[in-house]
Structure formats: C-alpha cells, structure tokens
Amino acid sequence: MKKYDAVVIGGGNGGLVAAIRLLQGGAKTLLVEKHNIPGGFATSFRRGRFEFEASLHELNDFGTADNAGDVRVLFDELGVTDKVEWLQIPEAYRVIAREEKIDATMPFGKQAFIDKMESYVPGSRKSMEKFFALAEEIRDAQAYSNSVNGKTDQKVMLDKYANFVKCGSYSVNEVLDAIKMPKKTKDILNAYWCYLGAHCDDLSFLHYASMVLRYVTKGAAMPKSRSHEISLAMVERIRELGGDVWFNTEAVKIITGKDGGVEGVVLKNGEEIKTRHVIANCSPHIVYGRMIDNVDERIIKETNARKFAGRGFTMFLGLNKSADELGIENHNYFLYDTMDTVKQYDLMKKIESNSVQATVCLNRAYPDCSPAGTCMMYFTTLYMTDDWANVKPEDYFKVKDFVANKMIERFEQDTGCNIRDSIEEISVATPMTYARYCGHPEGGIYGYESQYWDGLMPRLLMMAEDHKTRGLRFAGGFSMRLSGYSSAYFSGDITGRQTVGDIKREG
Numbered sequence: 001m002k003k004y005d006a007v008v009i010g011g012g013n014g015g016l017v018a019a020i021r022l023l024q025g026g027a028k029t030l031l032v033e034k035h036n037i038p039g040g041f042a043t044s045f046r047r048g049r050f051e052f053e054a055s056l057h058e059l060n061d062f063g064t065a066d067n068a069g070d071v072r073v074l075f076d077e078l079g080v081t082d083k084v085e086w087l088q089i090p091e092a093y094r095v096i097a098r099e100e101k102i103d104a105t106m107p108f109g110k111q112a113f114i115d116k117m118e119s120y121v122p123g124s125r126k127s128m129e130k131f132f133a134l135a136e137e138i139r140d141a142q143a144y145s146n147s148v149n150g151k152t153d154q155k156v157m158l159d160k161y162a163n164f165v166k167c168g169s170y171s172v173n174e175v176l177d178a179i180k181m182p183k184k185t186k187d188i189l190n191a192y193w194c195y196l197g198a199h200c201d202d203l204s205f206l207h208y209a210s211m212v213l214r215y216v217t218k219g220a221a222m223p224k225s226r227s228h229e230i231s232l233a234m235v236e237r238i239r240e241l242g243g244d245v246w247f248n249t250e251a252v253k254i255i256t257g258k259d260g261g262v263e264g265v266v267l268k269n270g271e272e273i274k275t276r277h278v279i280a281n282c283s284p285h286i287v288y289g290r291m292i293d294n295v296d297e298r299i300i301k302e303t304n305a306r307k308f309a310g311r312g313f314t315m316f317l318g319l320n321k322s323a324d325e326l327g328i329e330n331h332n333y334f335l336y337d338t339m340d341t342v343k344q345y346d347l348m349k350k351i352e353s354n355s356v357q358a359t360v361c362l363n364r365a366y367p368d369c370s371p372a373g374t375c376m377m378y379f380t381t382l383y384m385t386d387d388w389a390n391v392k393p394e395d396y397f398k399v400k401d402f403v404a405n406k407m408i409e410r411f412e413q414d415t416g417c418n419i420r421d422s423i424e425e426i427s428v429a430t431p432m433t434y435a436r437y438c439g440h441p442e443g444g445i446y447g448y449e450s451q452y453w454d455g456l457m458p459r460l461l462m463m464a465e466d467h468k469t470r471g472l473r474f475a476g477g478f479s480m481r482l483s484g485y486s487s488a489y490f491s492g493d494i495t496g497r498q499t500v501g502d503i504k505r506e507g
C-alpha cells in the first residue's frame with residue numbers, strides 16, 4: 001500500500017495551493033484529480049478558433065509588482081508568480097441597471113473611483129471617503145488578526161480597530177445607510193454583490209468592504225493564457241517540490257479509524273492509499289454524505305444547515321468581428337434589472353425571471369486573445385434556487401436555448417451592440433455541466449452562501465470548532481474563506497499550513 005503524509009483530493013484552486021504548502025512544509029504529498037487536467041473551474045477549453053476562459057472574469061487582490069495584492073504575495077511565496085504571464089484589467093466595471101436607469105463605468109484607483117462617483121452622484125464624495133476609511137480599517141484589523149493567528153487582543157481591537165468591531169455584525173446595506181451614503185452611490189457601489197452571491201441585506205459589510213477595497217486599490221489581473229495557465233504553473237511547482245499529482249484519479253472513500261480520524265483514501269480503481277491527513281477540495285456535503293462511513297449526526301446536521309450559493313450558467317461566444325467593430329466598449333459588464341439586491345436576488349431564483357448577467361469581453365484586456373478580426377465574450381448568471389432540477393430532460397435543450405437567447409437579447413438591448421449576427425461559436429454551460437465537471441451539488445459555483453450566521457467572519461472565528469474529524473480539512477470554495485479565486489487560494493494556503501502543523505504535532 002502506498003503511503004503519504006497527506007493526500008489532497010481535487011486539483012482545483014484550493015487543492016493546488018494546499019499541496020504546494022504541504023510540500024513546502026516537508027510533507028510527502030499526493031494530489032489526486034478526477035479529470036485529466038488540473039484547475040477545476042480554473043481552466044479553459046477550445047471551440048473552433050477560440051480558446052475560452054472557463055470561469056475567471058478577473059483575479060482580485062493580485063496587483064502589480066510595485067503594488068502587490070495579497071494573492072501576488074501568496075503566489076510569490078508559493079513560487080508561481082513568474083511562471084505565469086499576467087495582464088492588467090483596464091477598468092473596474094460597467095454597471096447597467098434598468099429600474100434605476102443607471103449606466104456607470106467605474107475605474108480602478110481609490111481617488112479615480114471617488115471622483116467618478118462624484119461625477120455620477122454629486123455630493124457622494126464624503127460618504128465614499130468614509131466608506132474607504134472604514135474599508136482600510138477593516139483590512140488593517142484583518143492583517144493584525146492574521147499576524148496573531150486569530151488570537152486577537154480585545155484591548156488592541158477596541159483601541160485600534162473600534163470601527164471594525166462596530167461593523168462586525170452589520171450587513172452592507174446597514175452600514176452604508178449608517179454613513180448616509182446617497183441611494184444612487186450605494187447602487188453603483190453594490191454592483192459587485194453578485195460576485196459574492198448574497199444580497200446586500202445578508203452580506204457582511206466587513207467582507208464586502210474589504211473585497212471592494214482590494215479591487216479598487218490593487219486592480220485586477222488575468223493570466224494571458226487563461227486561468228489554465230495558473231493551474232498548470234501550480235502543478236509544475238508541486239512536481240518541482242517532489243509531490244505526486246495523479247490525474248484521471250477519483251477518490252471515492254476516506255477511510256477512518258477507531259477514533260473517527262483519517263487512516264487512508266480509496267481510489268475509484270480500488271487502490272488504497274495510506275495517510276493520516278486529507279485535504280478535501282470538494283464540499284463537506286459530498287465528503288460527509290458519500291465518502292465517510294458512520295459520520296456523527298451533529299456533523300450531518302451542521303452540514304445540512306448550510307445553504308448552497310448560486311448555481312452557474314455561462315454562455316461563451318466566439319464572434320467573427322472585432323470588439324471595436326461590434327461596439328463592445330468594456331471588459332466587464334454587470335447587467336441588472338434593479339439595484340435593489342434583495343429584489344434582484346429573488347428574481348434570480350427562477351429560470352423564467354432571471355435576466356442578470358456578468359459579462360466579459362476578454363479582448364478589452366487582451367486584444368490578441370482571439371484571432372485578428374474576432375473577439376470573444378462570456379456571459380454568466382447565478383440561480384439562487386435549484387430551479388434547474390425542475391427542468392424535464394426532454395426540455396433541457398429548449399431551456400438552455402431560452403436562457404442563451406435571453407442573454408444575447410439583454411446584452412444587445414442594454415448596450416446597443418449587435419452581436420447575434422456575428423456568432424461563429426457558441427457554447428453553453430448549465431448547472432448540470434458544473435455539477436458534472438466539479439461534482440458540486442446542484443451545480444453550485446460559489447460554495448456555501450455567505451449568510452448572516454455563515455459569512456466570512458463566523459467561519460474564520462469557528463475554524464477550530466469546524467475541524468471535527470482528525471486529519472480532515474477542507475480547501476476551496478466550500479471552506480472558511482468562502483468562494484472565488486482569491487478565497488479558494490487563501491483557504492488552500494491556510495489548510496495546507498494547518499495540516500503541516502498537525503503532522504508536526506503528531507511527530
């Protein structure tokens with residue numbers, strides 16, 4: 001029987017980073033990935049003349065060499081930054097909302113962002129400055145908390161980060177109302193909400209403010225050869241460090257011993273790997289529901305209490321005209337019916353009523369990403385319930401066409417561009433595609449929803465209590481940092497290092 005200090009199940013963003021951290025900590029590590037390529041959602045695929053990005057709109061918190069974000073710092077430590085060719089995204093976003101008749105394009109850079117907001121909403125400057133001051137204090141408090149491994153001193157917190165403590169249990173809308181932000185300013189500022197998949201009455205202000213601050217001050221990046229380039233760079237790094245990566249290898253069972261702790265992993269071909277440490281890059285629902293026998297009832301109840309975040313739908317278009325010819329001006333569009341995020345969230349529960357889209361034209365960041373005279377776009381939406389489960393198999397293609405058609409129509413109406421006549425390639429991924437590809441329940445692409453009781457702060461605070469099975473930890477979109485690229489990378493960093501600590505403690 002082969003023996004490893006640790007086995008990582010899944011080669012998505014969280015699993016890849018966890019494996020590098022394990023190896024850097026001296027652990028003999030095996031990563032198993034059920035597909036023949038790494039990355040999970042972080043990959044690309046070809047249709048005709050186009051290589052489509054499968055998921056990444058923009059990598060938050062990466063920054064540049066002289067204004068590094070936390071993800072770049074992490075990648076430097078992992079030894080992967082220089083293995084990837086990076087591009088900067090030109091502007092933050094363009095948000096178009098029908099009900100409020102908003103059409104705003106926001107730049108990167110704190111001052112530029114505040115100035116542009118003032119031009120759209122005269123009189124907004126003061127509340128925007130307050131917002132950024134709060135967001136900066138939140139980041140400083142988080143940095144302090146990380147520096148003491150979460151064991152914060154209450155006096156330091158109250159003396160230096162009182163506003164962080166004050167905002168701790170409030171939602172985005174509650175805090176923005178408290179600082180008297182004008183409604184239109186709030187509407188424009190809240191455009192990123194769909195990236196976190198929870199509406200602004202539920203979404204923690206701490207989480208949102210810290211994310212917006214990083215986007216605005218560090219800008220956003222993209223690898224030239226799509227996110228697949230990052231995933232390949234990580235596999236190369238794992239192998240340089242002496243780790244094993246087995247593709248086409250699905251883990252089907254985690255063997256537990258008398259103490260309930262990890263003793264090994266069973267692969268789909270029946271092979272057993274001996275290990276006392278597993279990092280699972282899949283959801284606790286799958287791990288506790290299918291991969292471990294005799295799970296404690298409390299764990300099952302706790303797992304079932306969580307709510308799945310948005311289920312994904314993406315349409316990819318290869319167009320036989322350039323972005324200039326088609327009049328596509330921006331890299332990143334958010335198209336909403338309304339900026340009332342609670343109302344919008346409700347509309348996103350049903351296939352029939354969901355018309356939201358987050359749309360990217362990669363050529364605006366990287367003109368040569370497709371052949372000369374062409375451009376490519378991807379359109380993503382989220383479903384806030386499992387409505388796709390109500391689609392009968394015989395209606396599946398019809399419903400796919402219905403949504404794809406609606407997305408094209410909506411983009412054309414809201415931006416005035418005619419894209420339909422120039423479609424050369426079209427490909428559509430539904431929640432079924434995502435469920436099959438990464439194995440996530442209901443085709444979720446954002447892990448567990450950031451609810452009031454289950455947001456970033458409660459998860460970080462509960463990290464120790466959440467570690468219920470000896471030798472088993474989770475990395476990726478379903479774990480303590482919530483979902484998204486940066487979050488999945490950070491969770492891999494945390495669990496990788498924690499597992500190294502566990503191994504060292506065991507001796």
Ligand SMILES: Cc1cc2nc3c(=O)[nH]c(=O)nc-3n(C[C@H](O)[C@H](O)[C@H](O)COP(=O)(O)OP(=O)(O)OC[C@H]3O[C@@H](n4cnc5c(N)ncnc54)[C@H](O)[C@@H]3O)c2cc1C
Pocket residue numbers: 009010011012013014015032033034035038039040041042054055056057058059060249250251252281282312313314380434437438439445446475476477478483484485486488
């Ligand atoms: C269309 C789309 C757009 C997105 N846009 C953005 C964006 O712009 N910015 C952003 O930050 N985030 C975005 N996201 C979210 C982001 O892609 C995810 O949060 C992130 O990639 C999740 O990483 P993960 O570590 O959870 O791994 P996953 O990508 O979920 O991968 C898990 C891996 O584990 C493997 N696996 C699972 N079970 C097993 C098993 N039993 N044995 C072996 N292997 C197994 C799977 O095959 C898969 O490779 C987007 C996602 C999608 C789908």
